Amino acid sequence: EAGVTQFPSHSVIEKGQTVTLRCDPISGHDNLYWYRRVMGKEIKFLLHFVKESKQDESGMPNNRFLAERTGGTYSTLKVQPAELEDSGVYFCASSQGDSTIYFGEGSWLTVV
Amino acid sequence: LAKTTQPISMDSYEGQEVNITCSHNNIATNDYITWYQQFPSQGPRFIIQGYKTKVTNEVASLFIPADRKSSTLSLPRVSLSDTAVYYCLVKNTGFQKLVFGTGTRLLVSP
Numbered sequence: 001e002a003g004v005t006q007f008p009s010h011s012v013i014e015k016g017q018t019v020t021l022r023c024d025p026i027s028g029h030d031n032l033y034w035y036r037r038v039m040g041k042e043i044k045f046l047l048h049f050v051k052e053s054k055q056d057e058s059g060m061p062n063n064r065f066l067a068e069r070t071g072g073t074y075s076t077l078k079v080q081p082a083e084l085e086d087s088g089v090y091f092c093a094s095s096q097g098d099s100t101i102y103f104g105e106g107s108w109l110t111v112v
Numbered sequence: 113l114a115k116t117t118q119p120i121s122m123d124s125y126e127g128q129e130v131n132i133t134c135s136h137n138n139i140a141t142n143d144y145i146t147w148y149q150q151f152p153s154q155g156p157r158f159i160i161q162g163y164k165t166k167v168t169n170e171v172a173s174l175f176i177p178a179d180r181k182s183s184t185l186s187l188p189r190v191s192l193s194d195t196a197v198y199y200c201l202v203k204n205t206g207f208q209k210l211v212f213g214t215g216t217r218l219l220v221s222p
Binding site for chain 1: 205
């Protein structure tokens with residue numbers, strides 16, 4: 001069974017550009033989460049989808065970040081415009097109900 | 113969500129048993145204790161989860177005393193490949209958000 005997959009694995013963009021990260025959760029998982037770790041900091045929660053609905057987006061840093069999960073399957077996280085402080089690794093995770101939360105390998109973003 | 117406290121780092125040698133203790137004094141009734149392992153450039157990987165007493169799987173054991181204010185992850189006979197960061201997390205059954213701390217950086221030497 002495929003795990004949580006994320007694309008791209010690495011991305012280098014210039015300040016002011018737009019980047020879209022994609023996450024495919026484990027098949028059948030209704031819960032999808034985004035987390036990120038910026039340089040020198042701890043992994044922080046961004047938001048949580050239940051199917052296509054945003055259950056909790058309390059961790060989204062500002063309105064330059066937009067997460068979507070149309071159809072309740074894969075999700076995208078768009079950063080527009082990207083700033084230097086957005087550099088870091090963005091993790092996607094998924095779970096079914098209250099069961100174990102599984103993480104993807106992360107999308108490494110560098111803004112220059 | 114309950115805050116967790118664990119040692120920043122630990123050192124061990126191959127073949128030894130490693131015990132990492134985590135404090136979670138404010139754990140709530142509906143909270144579970146969950147441990148993840150993370151290698152460099154990879155996402156956190158689930159190791160084990162428990163509510164009370166002892167839980168064992170093929171990778172590790174988790175010991176939780178009756179008051180549940182702490183827990184100990186036990187890794188039997190570690191190898192070099194167990195060098196990683198280990199996160200102790202409290203997971204509430206009603207809220208799905210995981211709160212990561214600094215984790216414990218385990219270094220296993222030959």
